[in-house]
Amino acid sequence: MDIDLHPIAIREVVEGYTDDGEGGVFGYAGHLNIRPPYQREFVYKQKQRDAVIDTIFKGFPLNVFYWVENPDGTFEILDGQQRTVSLSQYANGDFSVDVGGNLKGFPNLTADEQERFLDYELLVYRCKGPDSEKLDWFRTINIAGEKLEDQELLNATYYGPWLTHAKSIFSKTGGAAYGLGEKYLVGEPIRQKYLETALKWISERDGLEHHKQYMAAHQHDQNANELWSYFRSIIHWVEDTFPKYRSLMKGQPWGPLYDRYGQDxxxxxxxxxxxxxxxxxxxxxxxxxxxxxxxxxxxxxxSLRQFSDDQRLAIYERQGGRCANGAKCKTVGNDNGQQVFELAKMDADHIVPWSKGGRTDIANGQMLCISCNRSKGAL
Incomplete structure (x- = not known):
């Protein structure tokens, strides 16, 4: 991959900035694709975003940016999307930061402050190379301020029409998957957690070792309808089976449960x-x-309640350190059940199991030697 340094002023980068949601994010007079297919959504928190602008006004250096040059002369951001969006949104008047002790959006800046911001030069490395090298670089370079999630790295590798459609469903806060499954899934759609969950579920259904195998097999499909249909079937089954919602339902392995019990x-x-x-x-x-x-x-x-150490000791003393199985004890050499065991070599056991109404209290407890307890568990 060929890499050359080209310092570029902020005014050039933010010229013609547009954010059309799923339609894309562009700058540099329309020649810079700020969010190419393999990139993540904007995830900077306010503190991180504000720190970028503060860095500019203090004249401190920002980390370098990497742009990929396409054959048609346009560019796409390889590294620096979060910082570029922060700069562009500020220049667009979308938010305010503390400048000299006063909260100011870009339109509130004095003329010289605006010029100082727009004249600031970003250190941009322009890169030329095949897709394989470009995506390998994307996986390995340091993304300033935010660690890439595993699913974001997979998106970099398997981008295409299938991923574009899948992200339009699963990777938008307020999107279709979020609206349907927010009560049942954990994580943020924008960090690809919904997409990752759905992929893991369908991959387990198909007997795949890793969900990247599913992504590889469907990378060039024109849509992600199969994944979306499967996800909807799972959530509708959960809603029908457990109509009363509880927060305990969030984050359950609903996909595998649906595959095993969905038809029962x-x-x-x-x-x-x-x-x-x-x-x-x-x-x-x-x-x-x-x-x-x-x-x-x-x-x-x-995770049924276990006997406490105090309860175990009390039961042990009640039995005189002998196995509750008496003459039927499985320990070799325990003549007629008279051997006294050390407490550490015995297990507390329920006389009446929980499934039949037994409680975890001293009256319902017995101490068995390890051999007897293990043989009981095997029956």
């Missing part, structure tokens, strides 16, 4: 009664696992 008939009223009872059950220490439990029936999701 359910009694939604009975499920709701059970969920409400589980939330109130003090034996359940992980309420977040309740939704997985009522579908899978695997109690590991509930």
């Amino acid at each position: 008939p359910v009694d939604t009223d009975a499920l709701e009664i059970e969920i409400a009872a589980l939330i109130q059950d003090d034996e359940v220490t992980s309420n977040r696992g309740i939704y997985q439990y009522v579908l899978t029936r695997d109690p590991k999701h509930l």
